[in-house]
Amino acid sequence: MVSIEEIRETIERLCSIENKIAGTEAEKKAVAYLKKRLSDYGLKNIEEESFDVHLWNPVSCSLKVTSPIQKKIKAVVFPxxxxxxxxxxLVQFHRTSPEKYEKNNGTIGITAWGPDLYLGPMKAYFNALDQEAKAIIIASPIGGDLTKVVVVSSGGLLKIPAINVTKEDGDYLFKLVESGPVTIEIELDVEYSESGESQNLIATIQSTVGSKEEIVVGTHIDAWFKGAAESSAPTAIAS
Known part of the structure; x- marks a missing residue:
């Protein structure tokens, strides 16, 4: 029997590893840790199963206000x-009725996250494409100096940079835009490869009563960020 304290320890250890994006060294660290953890619990039959992935790994994300002031702002990049x-x-993009506004060709847009946790950033990204923007900045939906990302588009790389800032920094930029012209600079360094490799861990517990039935319990190890909700806590519980 695995105790609550042991599950908590596993969660904390997984959260201490950098973004465990599929195919990265951080994910490999998490796999190695979980393999040892399962072994420490007494499991003998533990296998690694490799599979191909498109490796996407953000190295750095920089956002600077260059006019009318000089200011660096913390930002993170959307997958x-x-x-x-x-x-x-920098131009504030309105989330509702974008057809009412002229194209903002060559500008960088900033917008609020919106009420929909997952679809909000997706709508903001595609609205920015319609506006023919160079990039889009999406402010976090809640306060607390928290940055947040979700997958905004699947099936390929984004056509323009999409980054996130905290709600507080977003509010600051909205007010700055309202007071006059603002110029900003965004620089992203991203590692990308179509020939990355990820791993599954498969641990088998044999029946003690000779049953031929199988029960499969699974979770994914990779994650876009460090938080416990997705997917460190589910992984710790399944482990």
């Missing part, structure tokens, strides 16, 4: 953005 360096005027 599948590409390496880029863009500079342009």
């Amino acid at each position: 599948y953005s590409q390496s880029a360096k863009v500079k342009g005027s």
Whole structure:
């Protein structure tokens, strides 16, 4: 029997590892840790199963206000953005009725997350494409100096950079735009490969009563961020 304390220890250890994005060294660290953890619990039949993935790994994300002031702002990149360096005027993009506004060709947009936790950033990204923007900044939906990302588009790399800032920094940028022209610079360094490799761990517990029935319990080890909810806690419980 695994205790609550042991599960908590597993969660804390997994959360201490960097973003465990599929195919990265961080994910490999998590796999190695969980393999040892399962072995420590007494499991003997533990296998690694490798499979191909598209490796996407953010190395750095930089956001700077260059006019009317000089200011660096913390930002994180949404999954599948590409390496880029863009500079342009910052414009607030309105989430409702974008057809009412002229195209903002060559600008960099900033918008609120919106009420929908997962679809909000997706709508903001595609609205930015419709606006022919150079990039899109999406402010976090809740306060607390928290950055947040979700997958905004599947099936390929994003056509323009999409980054996130905290709600507090988003509010600051909204007010700055309202007071006059603002110029910003975004620089992203992203590692990408179509020939990455990820791993599953398969641990088998044999029946003690000779049953031929199988019960499969699974979770994914990879994660876009460090938080416990997705997927450190489920992984710790399944382990």
